[in-house]
Amino acid sequence: MKKNKEDIKKVVLAYSGGLDTSIIIPWLKENYNNCEVIAVSGDVGQGTELDGLEEKAIKTGASKLYVLDLKKDYIENYIWPCLKADAKYEDYLLGTSHARPCIAKALADIAKKEGADAICHGCTGKGNDQVRFELTLKAMAPDMTIIAPWREWNIKSRDEEIDYAEAHNIPLKINRETNYSKDKNLWHLSHEGLDLEKPSLEPQYNKPGFLELGVSPEQAPDTPTYVKIHFEKGIPTAVDGKEMGSVELVEYLNKLGGENGIGLLDIVENRLVGMKSRGVYETPGGAILYKAHNVLETITLDKESFHFKEIIAQKMGELVYNGQWFTPLREAISAFTDDLQKTVTGDVTLKLYKGNMINAGVTSPYTLYDEQTASFGEDEDYNQADATGFINLFGLPIAERAKLAKSWPTEE
Amino acid sequence: MKKNKEDIKKVVLAYSGGLDTSIIIPWLKENYNNCEVIAVSGDVGQGTELDGLEEKAIKTGASKLYVLDLKKDYIENYIWPCLKADAKYEDYLLGTSHARPCIAKALADIAKKEGADAICHGCTGKGNDQVRFELTLKAMAPDMTIIAPWREWNIKSRDEEIDYAEAHNIPLKINRETNYSKDKNLWHLSHEGLDLEKPSLEPQYNKPGFLELGVSPEQAPDTPTYVKIHFEKGIPTAVDGKEMGSVELVEYLNKLGGENGIGLLDIVENRLVGMKSRGVYETPGGAILYKAHNVLETITLDKESFHFKEIIAQKMGELVYNGQWFTPLREAISAFTDDLQKTVTGDVTLKLYKGNMINAGVTSPYTLYDEQTASFGEDEDYNQADATGFINLFGLPIAERAKLAKSWPTEE
Amino acid sequence: MKKNKEDIKKVVLAYSGGLDTSIIIPWLKENYNNCEVIAVSGDVGQGTELDGLEEKAIKTGASKLYVLDLKKDYIENYIWPCLKADAKYEDYLLGTSHARPCIAKALADIAKKEGADAICHGCTGKGNDQVRFELTLKAMAPDMTIIAPWREWNIKSRDEEIDYAEAHNIPLKINRETNYSKDKNLWHLSHEGLDLEKPSLEPQYNKPGFLELGVSPEQAPDTPTYVKIHFEKGIPTAVDGKEMGSVELVEYLNKLGGENGIGLLDIVENRLVGMKSRGVYETPGGAILYKAHNVLETITLDKESFHFKEIIAQKMGELVYNGQWFTPLREAISAFTDDLQKTVTGDVTLKLYKGNMINAGVTSPYTLYDEQTASFGEDEDYNQADATGFINLFGLPIAERAKLAKSWPTEE
C-alpha cells in the first residue's frame, strides 16, 4: 500500500552530487514533512567524483550516503544480454536505457532494507529515463511511493535551479553557462541540447571538449589499429589474446575505439514519451563489440536463426529503450538469445581506422561456413543438378500463378 | 506448354561476350538440334565492351545480337523501390539481386517477340542468380523452356571452359589465370572467390586493382567532401542543388563515394541455395543513398511507421534477394512503401571522409521534428505533468503484476 | 492554439441521449462559463431512439442537435479496410474500435463548421474509447480543446449520475438497477461488467435478454442454413446471389448469423490503458464475413502473401484498437492491403449451424489452386524428381551443420 504524502518520513534518493540531485535534498525536506533523505550513488561508470561526495550529501541535508559499485552488475547482467541479442533502438546502442533498471533495482533494494516510504529520482518530465526508473521501481518495489520533483516543483530551468541552490546555501561548483545535457556511463556518453537541437546542423565533433570518450575520425591517427576479440557463447572474454574481466574489457575497448574515432552516432530518435529528439552518442567500445559480435554470428548462426533474430533484436531494443527490463517478455527473449548463443564462440579481428571498423578475419570452432561448398567448383556435398529441382519447387507458386493467370478475367 | 528438348529450334541467350556465354553458343547448337541462338545483351551498367560485340556473337554462332539499354529501367523500376523500402539482405544492398529480374524480363519480352522456344542463361548451379533469372522467367514467360548449361554440361571449371573454347575456335582474349568472380552493374560490384573464400583473411583492399569503383578508406583523401542530396517522395532527384536524371545521379554518387572510400561491405552471407558464401561488395553511390534516405526518414516518418518499416524492409530484402520480384507480396510491399514515402521529401547533407558518412544536416518541409517540444524546457505542446499519467498507465501491467505476485505460490 | 478554460464559449458534444451524455450538458454549462452546447448524434447503428431526441437535447440545455447518419461511411471506410486486412485484436473483431474514429471525425468536422472552442465526449477514464476519440480529434482538429468530464468531475458512479440528473431536473427514463455496460453498433454489441468481471464464471448466454443480436448455439435451430457470399477485391457485395448495399448486407448477415448462434466471443483482453478486462462480444455478421473472406484468401493469395499478411493483420489490429486510425502507418497498411486484394474476388459458401461456420465451397476466377498439381498422381507441372533437389538445397544448412558438428569441440 503506497503512502500518502503526509506519511512519508524516509526517502531514498538517486544521488549524483550534481546540481539536480543536490537541490532535491532540501526540496524534499521542505515539501515532504522534513523527511529523512538517504542518498544513494549507484556507480555505473559515470565518472562521478566520489571523493568528498559523502560530505557533500550530508552537508546538503542527507542523513547518509550509499555508494554502490554497480559496474560489473551493469555490464554482465544488463549490457551482455543486449549485446547477445544484438539489441538496438533505431541504431542507438541503449547506453542510458539499460543503466536505468540496474540503478533503480539497487535503489529499490536499499529502500526496502532501510524501510523507506518513497524513492526519489531527478529525471526530467520530458525524457525516457523517468519511465525506465519508475517501471523498474513498480516491478521491484510496488508499494513504494515514487517522487519525481521535476514533475512536481516549480523550478523550470537551470537558472532557477541555481537560484534555488544559492537560496539554500548549497555549495556547488557550477556556473550559469548553459551546456550540453550529457549522460555518461561505462558504455557510452550522450549529448543533447544547444545546437544539437537543430537537425539541420552538423555536430561540432572537431571542437575541443565536445567529444569526451575519444576523437573524431578526422582527428584519429593515420595508421590503423588491429584488435582481436574473443567471444564465449556471445560474451567477450579476451582482447588480443589477453583475458579480461568485463569492466576492464569495456574500458580497454573504449580507449582503443575512442582513439580511432569509432562509435559516434548522430540520430533523431523517437522518444517513448512521444516527441522526436536529437542526440549524439559516443559508444566506442560498444560499437566495436556489436560489430565483432555480429560478424561472429555471420559464421556461427544459420540463416533462419540469423534472420529471425533481427525481429527479436528489434523487440528487445524497444523493450529496453522503453524501460521494460523486468518483464516476462524481456526475460523470455533473453532465454531465446542465450540458447542461440551456445555456439557463438570464436575470434573476430577488426581493423580500426579513422571511424571505420573493417573486418579483418573471423574464426570459430563452431563455424557453419564450409569453404568447399562455398566455392564455385564441384564438391561432394552439393550437386548442382539439385538446383533445378529446388528452383522448380521454390518457384512453383510463381509458375502456377502465371499458368493459371492466362485464363483469368482480363480486367483484374 | 513447354517444349521437349527435341522441339527446341530457337533459343534466346543472355549474352555478355565473356567466356561463359561465348562457349554456350556452340554448346547450344551442338546439344539442341543446331538451334538458332539469339544473343541478348541487357545493359544495366556492367561496363561490357559493346564495340565489336555483335561481330563476336555472330562469329561464335549467334544469328543476331540485341543490345538493350536497361540502365534507366533498372534504376527507376528496380532500385528505387528497394531504396524507398530501405531493403537490405543481411546488410547487402542487393546489387546483383535486383538486376536479374530486370534483365530476365527483357529477355522474356524478346523471346516472345522472336517466337523462341527457350531461354538460356549462364548462371552457375551454386549461386542465387539462376533462381532470380528463372523465377522471373516463370512469371513472365511460363511456357518458355529454360536452359541452364552449367547444370547440364560436363564442364566443371574455368580451364575446361577454355579448352572447350579453343576446341571450337572461339577467339577470346582470356588467360588461364584464375581471378575473382565479379559481378558489376550501375549499382555495385561484387567480388567472390580466391582468398576471399577464407573468412579468416582480411580482403586486400589496398592492393592495386582489387577495388574497381573506388579506393579504400586508407587511400581516400585527407580532406572531407560534403554532398547534399535532395529527395522527392523517397526518390533522389538532385545532388548539391543540381537536378539529375537517375542514371547520371547514381554514376555521380558512385564517383564521389568511390573516391572517398565509401560503401565497402565484406560479409559472409546466407545464399538462398543453402550455403554460406563470402563476398566483398563495392556500392559507393548506393551506400550514400541508403544512408541519406534513412536520415531523411528519421525526421519525416513517425515512430510507428519507422519501426514497422524495419519489418517490411527485411521482408522486401528477402524477396528481392530470393528472386521473388514479380510476386503479389513484393508488389503489395511497394504499395505500402510508396504510400509512406509521400512526405519523404527534403535534403540531406553528408560529409564523406575516408569511408565515413557523417550526418551534416537534414531538413524537410514535412519534418515531424519539433524543436520546441524536443528541448528540455517548458513548452506549450508538452505538459510534464502528463508524464505521471503516462507512466502510470504504461507501467500498469508491471505494477499490477508485482502487486498480484505477492500472493502467488512461491515456487513459481 | 488551444483555448484556456475561461475562453471556452461553444462546445460540441458527442451525444446519445443516454444518462451520461444527458448530464454532461448541464455540467458543461455550469463548469465552462455557461457555454453553448451543440449536441451531435453520429449514428453508426447504435439503435438510438431518434424520435424526440432533439427535444430531449434542447430541454437538457443544448442549443442544437445534429443527427448524422454515418452507417455507410462507417462500414465502407472503416470496417471494410479492416476486413480486407483480416485485422483482429486478440480475436476481437474491433467493433467499438473502428466506430470511434468515424464518429470523432464527424464531430471534428461539425466543430470546425460551427466554430466551436472545444469538443466533449462521455467516455470513462478507464477505457480505450477515450483514447480512440481523442487521437482522432488530435489528428483532425489539433487546435480544439478536448473535454472529458469523466476524468474531471466528481461523479463516481451511476447512482451519483442519477442524483445529479435529478438535481438538475433532467427527465430520464432510467432506474438505479445496475446493468451490463454495453456498446452497440451495426457491427457488434459488447457486454462488460457484473458477473462478467469474474473470468471464472461462464456467461449466461441462454438467459433471456442477455444476448441481443441473436441466440446462443444451444438456442439455434436444429437445421443448418447455407449462405453464399460474393466478394469483389476483398469487399462483400452480394449474398446468396443478391447484390446488396453495404449497410443492408451487414444487417442481413447479422440477422442470419444471430439466428444461428454465430459470432459470440468471450475474452479477457488487454486494454490499451494497461489493465485486463473481460468482455463478451456479439458479432454475427462480422464473424461470417471474416471467416468467408479468409477462406477466399486461402485460394486467391499465395503462401508468401498469406503468411506475411498475418503480421500485417496483427499490426493493423493493434493500430485500430489503439485509436491510431488517422496515422501514416494505418494508411500505408491499407495501401498494402488494397493492392493484395486485387484478386480476392469470388464466392464462399458457409453452412451456419448452431454456432459453427462450416466451409461448404469456395470458388474464384483468380484461384491459385490447381487440382492437377494438388493431386497425388503425376502431372505435367510437377516432376517428383525435383523434390530431391529441393530437399537437398532446402536442407543444406542442416546437412552442413551436422557434418561440421562432427568436429566441433564436444562441450558445446
Place this chain on the structure above:
Amino acid sequence: MKKNKEDIKKVVLAYSGGLDTSIIIPWLKENYNNCEVIAVSGDVGQGTELDGLEEKAIKTGASKLYVLDLKKDYIENYIWPCLKADAKYEDYLLGTSHARPCIAKALADIAKKEGADAICHGCTGKGNDQVRFELTLKAMAPDMTIIAPWREWNIKSRDEEIDYAEAHNIPLKINRETNYSKDKNLWHLSHEGLDLEKPSLEPQYNKPGFLELGVSPEQAPDTPTYVKIHFEKGIPTAVDGKEMGSVELVEYLNKLGGENGIGLLDIVENRLVGMKSRGVYETPGGAILYKAHNVLETITLDKESFHFKEIIAQKMGELVYNGQWFTPLREAISAFTDDLQKTVTGDVTLKLYKGNMINAGVTSPYTLYDEQTASFGEDEDYNQADATGFINLFGLPIAERAKLAKSWPTEE
C-alpha cells in the same frame, strides 16, 4: 561419407505393413544389390495392427522388425512444445508435421545401432512428409544415404503398386478401390484426395465412415459436456480433476472432443513443396487443448508477451510444418516459450457442444487479471486522471504531426 548405390548392403526402412512399405521391401532388394532390409515400425498412435506385423515383414523379405512405442515421446517432446508455443500453420494443428521428426529420429538411432548404410521411407514426391523425414535424417545421421522409392521407381499409381505386389507374391488385404489418402496418429487424422480435391465441394462429414475420430457437429449430442483441464507451466496434466499421463490425457480428450463434433478443420493449405492442397483434419483433443491453453494465457500472460508470442507462434508453426525441427532456431524458440510458460498454470473449463468450445471459466494462481482494476468504478491502483497524461503523450506524435502539417506544402 555417404555410400554409393553399389555399396549399400543394409537398409533401415520406415515400415507400416501397408501397401506402400510392403512393396518397398522387394523393390529395395531388387534394386539395391539384394540388400538386407530392417523394418522399423514407430508407433505414434497410427493404430497399425501390430499382431502379425513381424511375420508379414519377414515374409515380404525383411530380416527383422523393430516395433517402437513412440507415443509418449511424441506427445511430450514434440506436441507439448508446439502447444506451449500455440504453434499452428495456417490454422492447422501440425498433426503430421511433428510426428515425422519423432519417427525419423528413432529410425536414425536404429540405423546407427545396426550399422546400416541407408534409410528408406515411403513418402511420395509431392508432399511435405518427405522433407520432414529427410531433414531430420540429415540432422541426425548426416552420413546415411536416403532412399525415397517414390521419387526413384516407375510405379505411378495405386493400381501399379498392387500389380507390383501381386507380381511379387506379397499377400495384402487390399482392394483396388480408391480411397481418401489418410494419415492418422494420436494427435489427428487427415483426409486428402477424391472429392476433397475440389475446394468448391463441401466435405461429406455426415456420411458414415468419413470421420473416424468422432462425429460431425450435427451428429453430436444435444446436451453439452463440460470439461475442465489443468495445466502446469503450459502442459496439461489433469482433466476434470483426475491426473493423467500424457498419452492417456490426449486419448481421453480425443474421445470427448470427437463425441461432441470438436476439432474439424477444412483448409486449402500451402505446401512447402510449392502447391496448394486441400485437406480435412480431425483433431478433437488437440483442438480442446489449444483452445484451453490459449484461454489460460489470456489471464496469465501480459499484453506484450501475448502479442509477441503471435509472431513466435507463426514462426514455430512454419518451422515445424517445414520439417525444421532439429534446428537451432526451433530450439531457441522453445527456450523462449518454456520461459514464458512458467506461470501458465491453472484450470480452464470448456463447454463442448456440437462443434463449439465455449469458455466456461478460467482460474490461475498466477492470474494477471485484477477484478478491481478491470471494473469501471474507482480503485486504488488506477487513477482516471492519469488517462489524460497517457493520452497526451501516447497521442503526441499525432498531435505534433497535425500541428506541423498546417504549414506543410499543400500538394503533399
